[in-house]
Amino acid sequence: MSFLVLENIKKSFGQTQVVKDFDMSIEKGEFVSFLGPSGCGKTTVLRMIAGFETPSGGRISINGKDQNRLKTSQRNIGMVFQAYALFPNMNVFDNVAFGLKVAGKPKAEIEARVKEMLSLIRLDHLADRYPYQLSGGQQQRVALARALAPKPQVLLLDEPLSALDAKIRVSLREEIRQIQSQLGITTVFVTHDQEEALSISDRIVVMNAGRADQIGTPSEIYNHPATRFVASFVGTLNMIEATVADPAANTVNVGDNVVRLRESVGALRAGDKLSIALRPEAGSLSENAKGDTSLTGKVVSSHFLGSVIRTKIDVGGNRISFDMFNAPDAVMPQAGETVTLRFNASDFLIVRD
Amino acid sequence: MKTSRVLAWIAIAIGAIYFFVPLIGTFEFSLRMRRGEYSFDAYQSVFSDIQFQQTFGFSMLMALFTIIFGMLLVVPTAYWVRLRLPQVRPVIEFITLLPLVIPAIVIVFGYLRLYNSSSWLPFTGSVGGTNTLLVLSYMTLSLPYMYRAVDTAMRAIDVRTLTEAAEILGAKWPTIMFRCIFPNVMSGVLSGAFITFAIVMGEFTMAALLNRPAFGPYLQLVGANKAYEPSALAIIAFAITWLSMGLLQLVTRFSKLTPSRP
Numbered sequence: 001m002s003f004l005v006l007e008n009i010k011k012s013f014g015q016t017q018v019v020k021d022f023d024m025s026i027e028k029g030e031f032v033s034f035l036g037p038s039g040c041g042k043t044t045v046l047r048m049i050a051g052f053e054t055p056s057g058g059r060i061s062i063n064g065k066d067q068n069r070l071k072t073s074q075r076n077i078g079m080v081f082q083a084y085a086l087f088p089n090m091n092v093f094d095n096v097a098f099g100l101k102v103a104g105k106p107k108a109e110i111e112a113r114v115k116e117m118l119s120l121i122r123l124d125h126l127a128d129r130y131p132y133q134l135s136g137g138q139q140q141r142v143a144l145a146r147a148l149a150p151k152p153q154v155l156l157l158d159e160p161l162s163a164l165d166a167k168i169r170v171s172l173r174e175e176i177r178q179i180q181s182q183l184g185i186t187t188v189f190v191t192h193d194q195e196e197a198l199s200i201s202d203r204i205v206v207m208n209a210g211r212a213d214q215i216g217t218p219s220e221i222y223n224h225p226a227t228r229f230v231a232s233f234v235g236t237l238n239m240i241e242a243t244v245a246d247p248a249a250n251t252v253n254v255g256d257n258v259v260r261l262r263e264s265v266g267a268l269r270a271g272d273k274l275s276i277a278l279r280p281e282a283g284s285l286s287e288n289a290k291g292d293t294s295l296t297g298k299v300v301s302s303h304f305l306g307s308v309i310r311t312k313i314d315v316g317g318n319r320i321s322f323d324m325f326n327a328p329d330a331v332m333p334q335a336g337e338t339v340t341l342r343f344n345a346s347d348f349l350i351v352r353d
Numbered sequence: 354m355k356t357s358r359v360l361a362w363i364a365i366a367i368g369a370i371y372f373f374v375p376l377i378g379t380f381e382f383s384l385r386m387r388r389g390e391y392s393f394d395a396y397q398s399v400f401s402d403i404q405f406q407q408t409f410g411f412s413m414l415m416a417l418f419t420i421i422f423g424m425l426l427v428v429p430t431a432y433w434v435r436l437r438l439p440q441v442r443p444v445i446e447f448i449t450l451l452p453l454v455i456p457a458i459v460i461v462f463g464y465l466r467l468y469n470s471s472s473w474l475p476f477t478g479s480v481g482g483t484n485t486l487l488v489l490s491y492m493t494l495s496l497p498y499m500y501r502a503v504d505t506a507m508r509a510i511d512v513r514t515l516t517e518a519a520e521i522l523g524a525k526w527p528t529i530m531f532r533c534i535f536p537n538v539m540s541g542v543l544s545g546a547f548i549t550f551a552i553v554m555g556e557f558t559m560a561a562l563l564n565r566p567a568f569g570p571y572l573q574l575v576g577a578n579k580a581y582e583p584s585a586l587a588i589i590a591f592a593i594t595w596l597s598m599g600l601l602q603l604v605t606r607f608s609k610l611t612p613s614r615p
Contacts, residue, residue: 050517050521051521052517052520071520072517072520072521073520073521073522073523073524073525074523075521076523077521078521079517079518079521081514081517081518083511083514085511085514085515085517085518086518087515087518087519087532087533087537088510088537089533089536089537089539098519098522098524099522099523102522102523102524102528103523146522147521147522150522150523
């Protein structure tokens, strides 16, 4: 039986339904990210797990226990907020100790646990500092320690990295993941940053307009997006308009090119339109490249971006962006040049709405 | 030096003269009790007056109660308005501004009419009741300053997120209120307290019409009957107000309760 179960969760604010029939089961110790654009309902789902919002319908259970009737303070959940939310009147020690004091733990136990938490986040030397004396990254680590100190059954992270600068974000997300793995705590992480979600999650829930469009591992989400929204939201994707050539042979026309798809075109007939997607990093322009499929087109532009060279190729009216790693002997394709992009048919994804 | 700068300095000088000359004059006059030399006799006379001690002590006590009960009314109200009822904010702001536009004498006559000894709630029927009514009157008078001071302090902290952070850590309402919210709006609470103190110490209308032995009516009584003591009392009253303002500045400046913000 799953540890955290969300069954048919709904939430409406007035006439607006922001979460629609949301179902999800999370295993104990799993790290799950809710990924989606602003207003997709990901934070609302998190707030319903925390008890800050009451679901309009559905059931939330943790370890088999129904949470719907429990108040926030009774749920034993830890949460880290985007705005840190450290108590300004308390120093680091007291902030971390707050949950333990509220729970009425003995003084010696509080002291030992706070020290353990502070050493976990490597801030034991700053126990006497006040929040205003800490950097953003330090404050968020203290917030994490405070959330973990009372040994919660679930940890909720509400965009905890979005207020930090890029470098701190990367190091802190790795630290969060490492601490989560170390403690084995079930964690739900809300973010709109796909790189964050892809890099630290066991599973990702891509949310769109109040629904989960796809739930899967980072690799499944990236390599096999289930919907057009997921395909366009996660990573960069070339959307190619193709026409079915021969449904029996699974071939489509892209401009003058005829390509065979690995995936079945299903019930489509010859001449029907079809959207297929291709990642910019798939394929190669080299003549020696492996691959069972190719697209020939004209180079529109080519840009040097440091680690990669980005080339835009026009194939039958479709503008395809192609990235190749920079190498000292790399030759930049020139505008107007005719090139052939070679790749495997399995790199093509049929995109359904 | 530019003409506009010169004019600015002239304006400041006129303002300073207008403000300081009467004050210096009052202070100088208060020192003249002893014929032919300056002395603090008037102050000595004031401080040794048993009535001064009684009225000053009474007003101090009333100020203390006003501050305590005022805060117990204002802090939770401002908190709830911010957290749960932001839509009633304009209504609350309007209500808290009313004491500024309704004269104190109108308010106190209203109270006397509503709470006299033959009414359904006879506050004025006993000394304790009248004192309670006086504290309530002072709370009304200080409401515009108190509410704004606390509300401004709450604006500086993210009340909603702090509340949620405390709640998810298992805290219940009294803990949230007294350990997470109150200490973080303390600068506003103290600012409001000092203003309230200054108002209560100098207030005349309410205390006189409710016939309570407060410092305001005592100032008026001394002013009508003595020569040098009123000047000494005026300086003392100024000193109290300035002390309150100074403490207010000090609290605001040295408050370490800077909110943690991204």
